[in-house]
Amino acid sequence: MRLEHVSHQFDGQLVLNDINLHVSPGECIAIVGPSGSGKSTLLYILGLLRKPDQGTFSMNEQDVFDLDEEKRRLLRLHEVGFVFQQAHLIPYLTVLEQLDLIQENKDADAKQLLVKLGLEHRLHHLPTTLSGGEKQRVAVARALINSPQLILADEPTASLDYENGRRVMELLSQQAHREGRSVVVITHDERMLDVCDRVLRVIDGTLTEVNS
Amino acid sequence: MQLGWKEMWRQKRKFSMLFVITLMIVMLTTLITGLADGLAYDNGSALHELNVSTYRLDKDSDGQLTRSFLDVPTDASTETMSVRPLTVTIDGKKEEVTLFALPSGSKIGPVEGLQKGEVVFDSSLSENVKIGDTLTDFVSAYDFTIAGEALGRYSHGPVLYTTNETWFDYLRYSEQRPYVSAVIGAHDSASDTLTMSQQEIIESVPGYSAEQSTFTMMRAFLLVIGTFILTAFFYLFTLQKLPELGILKAIGLSPRIIGQALLFQVIVIVSSAVAASIAIMYIADAVIPSSMPFIVDIGHVSLFGSMFIILSILGAFLPLWKLRQIDAIEIIGGKAS
Numbered sequence: 001m002r003l004e005h006v007s008h009q010f011d012g013q014l015v016l017n018d019i020n021l022h023v024s025p026g027e028c029i030a031i032v033g034p035s036g037s038g039k040s041t042l043l044y045i046l047g048l049l050r051k052p053d054q055g056t057f058s059m060n061e062q063d064v065f066d067l068d069e070e071k072r073r074l075l076r077l078h079e080v081g082f083v084f085q086q087a088h089l090i091p092y093l094t095v096l097e098q099l100d101l102i103q104e105n106k107d108a109d110a111k112q113l114l115v116k117l118g119l120e121h122r123l124h125h126l127p128t129t130l131s132g133g134e135k136q137r138v139a140v141a142r143a144l145i146n147s148p149q150l151i152l153a154d155e156p157t158a159s160l161d162y163e164n165g166r167r168v169m170e171l172l173s174q175q176a177h178r179e180g181r182s183v184v185v186i187t188h189d190e191r192m193l194d195v196c197d198r199v200l201r202v203i204d205g206t207l208t209e210v211n212s
Numbered sequence: 213m214q215l216g217w218k219e220m221w222r223q224k225r226k227f228s229m230l231f232v233i234t235l236m237i238v239m240l241t242t243l244i245t246g247l248a249d250g251l252a253y254d255n256g257s258a259l260h261e262l263n264v265s266t267y268r269l270d271k272d273s274d275g276q277l278t279r280s281f282l283d284v285p286t287d288a289s290t291e292t293m294s295v296r297p298l299t300v301t302i303d304g305k306k307e308e309v310t311l312f313a314l315p316s317g318s319k320i321g322p323v324e325g326l327q328k329g330e331v332v333f334d335s336s337l338s339e340n341v342k343i344g345d346t347l348t349d350f351v352s353a354y355d356f357t358i359a360g361e362a363l364g365r366y367s368h369g370p371v372l373y374t375t376n377e378t379w380f381d382y383l384r385y386s387e388q389r390p391y392v393s394a395v396i397g398a399h400d401s402a403s404d405t406l407t408m409s410q411q412e413i414i415e416s417v418p419g420y421s422a423e424q425s426t427f428t429m430m431r432a433f434l435l436v437i438g439t440f441i442l443t444a445f446f447y448l449f450t451l452q453k454l455p456e457l458g459i460l461k462a463i464g465l466s467p468r469i470i471g472q473a474l475l476f477q478v479i480v481i482v483s484s485a486v487a488a489s490i491a492i493m494y495i496a497d498a499v500i501p502s503s504m505p506f507i508v509d510i511g512h513v514s515l516f517g518s519m520f521i522i523l524s525i526l527g528a529f530l531p532l533w534k535l536r537q538i539d540a541i542e543i544i545g546g547k548a549s
Contacts, residue, residue, distance in 0.1 A: 049462060049541055077464030084544055088459040092222040093215075101215065102465050126222070142463070154544065 001046075001150055001182050006055030007205075008041055015041050016052065017205040025149070028176035028183040030193050032210070033202035039186045040154065042202065046184060047080055047152050048072045059149065078104060081143030081181075083153040083172070087135035089127040095138050096123045099145045113141050117171065133164030140171050151175055153185040157192055169195045216473030220480065227481065230445055234485040237438035238520055241431055242489045242513050243496065248427035249512055250505030251368075255423065256414040258312055258334075258364035258371040263320050264293075267413050268395040268405045275408055275416030278310070280393045282405070284380075291315045292392035294379050295366070300347040300356070302338055309337060309347075310366040313379030320396065322362035323375050330359035330378065334370035336503075347372070352386030367417055435520055443527030446478060450531040457535060458543025471532050478528045479521065486517035 003021040007014065015038040023029055033039050044050040045057060048064055056063045064075060076082075089098055099110040114123055117137045127135055136156060143151055153172055157165030169185070173195040176183040185196060193199050199210040220227045253260065273280035277295035285292060294313040299306050311331075314321040322332050333341060341347075347356045356372065364371035376392075383390050395405075408416070415421055450457070457470055490513055497508045 044541055044544075047462065049544075073464045073466070075464075076462070080464070082459075082463055084459065086455075088455050090456050090460075092219045097218065101469075102460070102463055 002056075002058050003045070004056050004058075006045060006052045006057065008038075008045065008050070008052045008054075010041065015205050016045075019055070019205075019207050021200070021207060023150070023182040023184060025182055026176055026180045027198070028173045028185070028196045029198040029200060030196040031184065031186045031200050031202060031207075032188070032190070032193070037202045038205045039202050042207075043152055043154050043184070043186055046150070047082060048076050077102065078146055079149045081146070081148040081151040083136070083139050083143045083151070083156045083168075085155040085158045087127070087132075087139040089130075089135055089138055089142075091127055094124045094126055095119060095130070095141075098127075098138055098142055102142060103145045110141075110145060113144060114138075117141050131164075133160055133167065136160055136164065136168050137171070140168060144175065147179075149181060151181055151183045153183070153187075155186055155188060157187060157189055162191065165189065165192060213472060213476045215469060216476035216480075219473065220477055226449075227477070230442075231481050231485060233445070234438070234442060234481055235488055237434065237441065238482075238485045238517065239489040239492060241434045241438070241516055241520065242486075242493050244427060244430055244434070245512050245516050246493055246496070246506045246508055248424060248431070249507040249509040251423055251427075252414075252420070253507050254365050254368055254505040255420045256366065256417045258310070258366045258373075259410060259414050259417070261321065261362075261364055262293075262312075262314075262410070264396045265410055266397055267408050267410070269393070269408060271404050271406050273406065275406065275412060276418065277393045277413065281391045282393070282395065284390050284392055285395060291318060291320070291396050292376060292394065293320070293396050294376070294391070294393040296393075297369075298372075299350040300372075301350055302341060302345070302347055305338075306350060307337060307347075308369050309333075310369055310371050311379075311382075312364065312366070312371050312373050313376050314373065315396075316375035316377060321373055322360065322364075323373050326359055326373075326375050326378070328375070328377050328381055329355065329357055330374065331356040332360040332362045332373040333358055334364045334372075335361055336365065337370040337372075349382070349386070352382070354382050354385045367419065431516060435516070435523055438520060439523040439527045442478070442482065442524050443530050446474065446528060446531045447534065450474070450534050454538060455543055458538050458540050461538050462540035462544055467535055470535055474531055474535070475525065475528055478524050482521045482524045486520060490514075490517065 001023045003019055006016055006019040008016040019042065031039050031042065041050065045052050051065045057065060059079065064072060093101060095114060096110060103110060111123060114120060117140060119134060119137055122130060122134060151172060156168050160168065169192045172183050172185060175181045201208050201210050269275065270280035270282055278297055296311050298309050298311050300309055314323045316323055316326060341358060343358050343360065345358045362373060364373060380390055460470065461467065493508050493513060497506060500506045
């Protein structure tokens with residue numbers, strides 16, 4: 001997954017300035033930076049939700065913004081997994097049904113995935129009966145169910161206490177290290193950075209590496 | 213569709229409320245339809261029951277049998293009928309009736325076997341009238357003898373059926389010029405006559421069109437109001453669900469799945485409300501007193517029910533449009549950075 005010379009403006013202001021980023025399979029990177037620095041815009045571009053004004057974004061050597069809207073939607077569904085700050089689960093679907101709804105390959109074992117995430121006792125529960133940490137783990141499971149190449153997480157621990165947040169971050173990091181996926185996490189919580197391979201900082205639209 | 217069904221099943225309170233509101237609106241429409249059909253029947257059931265397809269009337273009659281005065285045909289094979297409002301007295305009490313005089317030898321109406329001076333009456337005339345009683349025309353003092361009973365109402369009043377023989381005898385007795393109201397079953401129209409179908413004759417009954425157009429307008433308004441209410445509810449439900457729907461859109465779920473769920477819910481709720489209101493109509497028909505004109509015409513009710521379903525589906529396009537407009541980024545939590 002590669003971003004090259006990506007720039008983007010919003011309301012006449014340059015929010016991303018000549019960004020270059022390469023994330024390899026099996027790599028987990030964290031992006032940090034102050035509010036308004038351009039982190040989320042970067043994530044929306046990586047998630048194919050926003051087309052940059054300049055530059056290219058390629059997955060498997062293909063520029064994804066050359067694709068039409070429907071193909072980008074399918075790419076999001078199959079190759080990109082999202083985890084957001086809030087779980088935003090469908091209130092009238094059980095944990096298992098949340099995954100069934102977006103599961104493309106019906107042979108994949110949603111139950112097994114939920115067991116891996118420690119949710120075996122919650123398969124048939126509605127979101128209203130889950131704790132915040134459990135909801136976020138369901139959101140992680142939803143992001144993983146179609147075995148995407150790329151997992152994007154936007155402050156996934158923001159609404160969780162330290163222990164639950166740590167568990168979610170470790171889950172994401174395992175996806176990179178054990179399953180060979182590319183994981184990009186935006187976070188404000190510096191205590192969570194050690195689970196990632198690299199930390200990048202966005203300041204005034206530019207990206208700099210903090211450590212390796 | 214499973215998504216739509218699961219939402220309805222697990223959020224029963226919300227959807228039950230919507231169902232009840234929809235049912236009340238549909239019921240109002242179907243009950244008014246039953247009342248309109250009942251009044252329509254009450255206004256012209258005597259004509260409905262006649263086995264006549266074509267009527268030839270006086271050109272200046274405006275299609276009203278009571279205003280039509282034709283010379284008596286010289287050809288004895290020409291079938292005629294006559295209609296006239298009368299005031300009759302029964303045991304000294306006056307009642308308004310409409311006399312229907314029909315050819316005695318045909319099977320056009322319930323007059324077979326009647327002798328001169330005999331009539332068949334509609335039971336709504338009076339509960340106290342029985343076969344063998346005498347009704348007296350208040351103006352001419354001509355006596356009609358009750359010989360039978362048959363359903364028949366004209367312009368919301370009871371009908372007396374008799375034969376043409378009695379009709380001409382009545383005119384002779386009251387010293388009036390012989391005439392007939394219509395030549396029936398005749399297709400060759402003369403220049404001074406007006407040929408009309410049975411439906412046209414019914415629609416020309418005094419008050420019929422005004423009454424029916426009022427009900428039609430009421431039903432049309434109810435359909436429009438009902439559609440607006442239902443659309444507003446589904447629109448509000450969609451707004452409530454925007455965060456979840458926005459996330460699904462961001463994830464890449466096809467908007468078609470969400471749209472199908474919404475359409476499924478609209479169809480299920482409105483169709484069940486229509487079915488339930490039809491069942492309630494049959495119950496109402498059984499309990500409503502017979503003096504109240506109310507008829508379940510399943511064809512008519514189904515037509516209005518279908519229109520309601522179609523309009524509701526069209527109304528569902530507003531929330532569907534809102535679904536398409538969802539900006540996933542805005543929902544996720546930010547406009548730019």
